[in-house]
Amino acid sequence: AAPVTYQSESATISRGVVESNHTGFTGSGFVNFDNVTGSYVEYTVNAAAAGRHSLVFRYANGTTASRPVDVTVNGTPAVSGLSFPATGAWTSWQTVSTNVNLVAGTNRIRTTATSANGGPNADSLTVDVAGTEPPPGPA
Numbered sequence: 001a002a003p004v005t006y007q008s009e010s011a012t013i014s015r016g017v018v019e020s021n022h023t024g025f026t027g028s029g030f031v032n033f034d035n036v037t038g039s040y041v042e043y044t045v046n047a048a049a050a051g052r053h054s055l056v057f058r059y060a061n062g063t064t065a066s067r068p069v070d071v072t073v074n075g076t077p078a079v080s081g082l083s084f085p086a087t088g089a090w091t092s093w094q095t096v097s098t099n100v101n102l103v104a105g106t107n108r109i110r111t112t113a114t115s116a117n118g119g120p121n122a123d124s125l126t127v128d129v130a131g132t133e134p135p136p137g138p139a
């Protein structure tokens with residue numbers, strides 16, 4: 001199955017706001033994390049199978065410093081200090097990829113800013129929801 005994209009503006013946001021003032025986003029906008037440690041965006045993702053799944057975050061960072069986040073899945077730490085490097089401008093969008101274990105069904109994937117600068121401007125999360133399930137074989 002094709003990967004599924006989840007828009008940040010439709011996610012659960014704590015200490016952040018949906019904005020659309022920097023062009024190039026997909027959907028109807030992006031999330032501007034508040035510039036504090038602990039601001040987060042949490043995506044509710046439905047995986048077909050348990051196992052390792054790829055996550056692709058689309059973001060912009062118009063500053064010169066990385067904006068790292070911690071990634072948790074269903075409240076459990078999954079990736080620590082995932083780096084979101086400078087993209088050159090707030091209108092320049094790039095992707096950062098990682099892999100996490102998901103359960104079959106609903107997963108809460110939370111990205112929490114770990115520095116006082118907050119997270120990057122977050123456009124979307126694309127997940128390989130088909131994951132690592134082996135192909136069906138003979139009964």
Ligand code: GCU
Pocket residue numbers: 022032033035063090117118119120121
């Ligand atoms: C600027 C920019 C915002 C960004 C913010 C930040 O204000 O316009 O989109 O989120 O910087 O540093 O986080």
